[in-house]
Amino acid sequence: MSHSDRLATAIGSEALVLPADGPVVLLRSVPGPALDLIGRDRLICEQSFRPTHDALADAGFRTEVRASGPASAVIVLLTRARAENLGNIARGLDMLAPGGLLAVAGAKTEGVDSLVTQVGRALPLDGQISKAHGRVFWLRRPAALPEVAAAWAEGDRPRPNPAGFVTAPGMFSPDAVDPGSRRLAEALPAKLRGRVADFGAGWGWLAIEALARAPEIARIDLFEAESRALDAARLNLADPRAGFHWADVTRLARGTPPYDAILANPPFHHGRAADPTLGTDFIAAAGRVLKPSGTFLMVANRQLPYEAALDAHFRHWERLSEDRSYKVIAASRPRRDA
Numbered sequence: 001m002s003h004s005d006r007l008a009t010a011i012g013s014e015a016l017v018l019p020a021d022g023p024v025v026l027l028r029s030v031p032g033p034a035l036d037l038i039g040r041d042r043l044i045c046e047q048s049f050r051p052t053h054d055a056l057a058d059a060g061f062r063t064e065v066r067a068s069g070p071a072s073a074v075i076v077l078l079t080r081a082r083a084e085n086l087g088n089i090a091r092g093l094d095m096l097a098p099g100g101l102l103a104v105a106g107a108k109t110e111g112v113d114s115l116v117t118q119v120g121r122a123l124p125l126d127g128q129i130s131k132a133h134g135r136v137f138w139l140r141r142p143a144a145l146p147e148v149a150a151a152w153a154e155g156d157r158p159r160p161n162p163a164g165f166v167t168a169p170g171m172f173s174p175d176a177v178d179p180g181s182r183r184l185a186e187a188l189p190a191k192l193r194g195r196v197a198d199f200g201a202g203w204g205w206l207a208i209e210a211l212a213r214a215p216e217i218a219r220i221d222l223f224e225a226e227s228r229a230l231d232a233a234r235l236n237l238a239d240p241r242a243g244f245h246w247a248d249v250t251r252l253a254r255g256t257p258p259y260d261a262i263l264a265n266p267p268f269h270h271g272r273a274a275d276p277t278l279g280t281d282f283i284a285a286a287g288r289v290l291k292p293s294g295t296f297l298m299v300a301n302r303q304l305p306y307e308a309a310l311d312a313h314f315r316h317w318e319r320l321s322e323d324r325s326y327k328v329i330a331a332s333r334p335r336r337d338a
Helices: 003-012 033-038 050-058 082-095 112-122 147-155 179-187 205-213 227-236 277-289 307-313
Strands: 024-027 043-046 071-077 096-107 125-130 134-140 194-199 217-224 242-246 259-264 290-301 314-322 326-334
Touching: 003 033, 003 071, 003 096, 003 125, 003 134, 024 033, 024 082, 033 043, 071 082, 082 096, 082 112, 082 147, 096 112, 112 125, 112 134, 179 205, 179 290, 179 314, 179 326, 194 205, 194 277, 205 217, 205 227, 205 259, 217 227, 227 242, 259 277, 277 290, 277 307, 277 326, 307 314, 307 326
Parallel strands: 024 043, 024 071, 071 096, 194 217, 194 259, 217 242, 259 290
Antiparallel strands: 096 134, 125 134, 290 326, 314 326
16 A cells, blocks of 8 residues: 555544645655545645656656745645655744644655654654554654754755765665676776766766766766766766756657766665666666767666666667676677667
8 A cells, every 4th residue: 555545544534634724745745546536726735756756746746856835734744755855844834834744655665653653752742643564653743842853953964975975865865886887887997988878867977986087078967867876976976067957768769969988776666665667767768868989887686677678668678797695797789779
């Protein structure tokens, strides 16, 4: 069951009663039945992940990358990052006047049970329901917020990680360089030149390494679907050759100016479930926007079945390296008939 389904159950059963008027902000919003129950005329959907943002906007919902309030109610949908969830709860409280409604919906796998205990210690809860291995709970904002709310907000703010790169909770591998990205960087040829793209650039480490290892790169465009990660990349990469694009690379069309090389460490999870189609979509996008003489360089978990997609979109590909965990692949001669 999705967050929106749980939220719809809470609202539809009238266990959770929304204020009669005023804006309702939904943080980490996703499509689902709860949105129309809240009402399109008052709902503000916040979503910084481009594919979900675009799906909401295409469905006609008012959608913002970062909402600021004020609001009569704020609803937080949980992610897998606990610090991000607590930060969103703190932001939601800041958007509300005293007496405003804050609700939280999430699954057990996202730590909702321990979160309801933690929040309940700091703020009195008004109610909660359990549904399909998840929970919705809610409360009213007090006149004075507990001191711990400031700590929740601080824990979600971008800051340098141990290696000195700016990251934040909820980003991919925020505490250290991902081993797959490191393997790909080690395989990058020094002869890379011209226009290069980094698909799924995250907070920018691979692009930084590419510029350091291949000084003849004229420009590198970082494409990243998560706006917060792209903001961090802008702070981490102060190089005039870098361009930053908040984009769903799977929607790039053949009209995109072509690239001499594309680098990618594709995501392979949707939530907690493995989803190899994300990687195959990256492969297809690379085939569309590479120059005929261009090269696609990617790293992937060794067991992921990308070979058929490579055959479909490139006339030639080879493994540059492989170990028990990762494979690094170079593909060339994109198929224009794919």
